[in-house]
Amino acid sequence: MIEHSIPAASAQRFIRAAFESQGFDAGAADKVAALMVEADLQGSDGHGIIRLPQYIKRIRAGGINKDPHIRVVREQAATALVDGDNGMGHLVVSFATELAIGKARQSGMAWVNTRMSNHAGPASLYVRRVVAEGLICLYFAVGNANHLAPWGGTELMLSTNPIAVGLPTRDEPPVILDMATTMAAYGKVKAKAKRGEMMPPGWMIDRQGQPLLDPARSAEGLLLPIGGYKGYGLALVVGLLAGTLGGAAMGRQVVDFNADHTSLTNTGQAVAVIDPAAFGDAEEFRKSADTVVRDIRSSERMSGVDRIWLPGEQSFEKHARYTAGGFPLSQGLLDELNALAQELDIEPLIQMASA
C-alpha cells in the first residue's frame, strides 16, 4: 500500500483550514488542529487526521457548538466540574487539563470532570501535557460508541473507556500508558478497515462468541475486554468515574457518534493531576522513576525478544521521527481528505504536503 509522509505543519494548516471553513475562529481551529496532528505524530493513527471527515460531518449537521462557553460549574480546592457546552472535545479537555494543573500545584492533587464534552482524541495528548510540567496524570474517559458487552452479555452497554497514566522521569522518556480497556481500541479497528487489513483473533467476537476478523463487519461484533471479566469491570468503573460522576453520558445514554451526527453526545472525561512535590523531593522521584525504567529495560528477555519497551517509549520514538520526517498516511485516507478539501473549498492536503 502506498503511504505518504505528511509534514506536521502541512497537516496542521489543512485541519485548521477545514475548521475555519465551518466558522470556527482561528484560535480554536488552530488548537484543535495542533492536537489532532500531535496524535498522528505520536503514532495514534486512529485518533488523528483520520477523524477529520467525521468531525466535519458532525459540525455540518449541527452536532457541535462552534463557539462554546466552556466553564467551571462547580469547584472545591481539589476538584472541579467543567461544562464543555458541546464544544470540540479537544478544547474542553484542554481547559480541564490546565485547570487541574493549577489546582494540583495549590492542593497537591486535583480531579476535574467534564460533561457536555465530545471526542477529544487520544488520552495521552493531555497526559503528556501534564507530564511536561513535571506532574503525574491519570485520565479516564467514556468512549463515543458502545462496542463492549458486559461479561456474559451480548448487548453493547459499554465503550472501550480508556485509562491513561503518565509519570515524569529525569533522563528517560516519560512513562505514558494509554490503553483501551478492550484488547483493541475501536480506533484501531477503524484504522484496520481503512487499510483493508484483517484483525488478529482476540480483538472481537460475534454475538455467538465466534472470532470476528473482518473489520468491515465490526458493527456485528463485540470488542473483547482485557482479562475477561476484569476488563469489563475496568470499562464499567471508568465509565462511572468519567461519565456518571460528572453528569455525562454512560451506558445506554452513550450516543454512537459513528452513526448519529446530531444528538448531543454529552461526553465525559476525568483528568487527575498529582504533584510529586507533595510527597517528597520531586527530583528524587524522577530519579527513582528513571531507575525503575532502566531496571526494567535491562532485565532478562525471553529468547527471540530484541528489546523490552516501557509504556509510551514507542510513541516517544515515533514522535521524534515523524516530527522530523512527517507522519505516514495511506493513499485511501489521503484521497478521502482531498475529497473533503474539495467539498469545503480549501487547498488539498497533498499540495500542502508537497509544497
Place this chain on the structure above:
Amino acid sequence: MIEHSIPAASAQRFIRAAFESQGFDAGAADKVAALMVEADLQGSDGHGIIRLPQYIKRIRAGGINKDPHIRVVREQAATALVDGDNGMGHLVVSFATELAIGKARQSGMAWVNTRMSNHAGPASLYVRRVVAEGLICLYFAVGNANHLAPWGGTELMLSTNPIAVGLPTRDEPPVILDMATTMAAYGKVKAKAKRGEMMPPGWMIDRQGQPLLDPARSAEGLLLPIGGYKGYGLALVVGLLAGTLGGAAMGRQVVDFNADHTSLTNTGQAVAVIDPAAFGDAEEFRKSADTVVRDIRSSERMSGVDRIWLPGEQSFEKHARYTAGGFPLSQGLLDELNALAQELDIEPLIQMASA
C-alpha cells in the same frame, strides 16, 4: 475435600489471640483480626485467615514493628504521605484511609500514599470502608513479591499490583472492583496450592513461555498480565503510583515476603477518595449509578449465561451468607491454624468454632 464453616466471631477471637500472644496490644490485635475476618467473609480467601501463619512467622522473626508510630510526614490540602513505621499493613492502610476520607470531605478529593507499610489484605476492605461513607475510592498497591515479568521478559520485576475502585449506589449493592493486574492474583495461586488443585491455563507460564498448571511449581513461573502488554503497563504504573511516588519499594527493591521474613518490606499503598457531592447532588449520583447497574444486569445475555454480575456483587452476596452461616475453611488450613495455636499456646480455632 472437607470444608468447615467458621463463624466470624470465632475467627476474630482466634486471630486476635494470636496477635496478642506476640505482644500486640488488644486494640491493634482486634483491628487486624476484624479486617482479616472481613476478607474471608467477602470471599477473599487468599487474603484472610490463610495469611495468619505467615504474618506470625514474620512477627516472630522481628520483621514487623508491633507498636508502630504511624504518622503523617507530609501533607497538603488534598494529599498526605503516611509513614507506617513498619507496622502491620492493616493498621497503616486504615490510618491512611480515614485520613483520605477526612481530607476529601474538605477538599472534594484526596490522595494519600503510604510508605514503610506492609501487606494489608485485599484492597476492597478499604474501598468498602470508603464507599460506606457515600464516597468514591480508588486504591493502588505494590504487591509483596514479584511474580510478573515485563512484557517480553523473564525476570520477576513486578508484582500483581492491584487496582481497586469502589462507587456508592442507592438501592443496589455498591460497585466494588478489586483486581490484580495479572490474570490471577498470587493469593489465588496460593489458595489453589493449599487446596491441592491445578490452575487453569492462562494464569501462569514458565520461563520458556509454556503453560504452568501446578501451583506447587509457581516459584518457577511468571504470572500472565491481563491483556498482555497492557497488564504489564498497568502493573508498572500502579507500582510507580503506590510505591515510587511515596518512597516505598518498587521493582527490584520489592522484598519477597514469602521467602524473607526479616527485611523491611517498605510496602506502599495509595488511597484516593472522591466526594461525589463535589460534582453535583450526591443522591442524584447514587441514583444514576443504580440505573447503570440495573441496565447492565438486565441486558441481553449470551446463551447459557444465567446472570450478569456487577463487580463486587458476588462478594456482597458471600458477605451476607458467610456472616450468617460462617465462612468456609479447608481441613488442611484448619490443621495448620490449630498447629499454630499449639505453638502460640492459644485456644485452637476448631474449639472456638464449635463452641
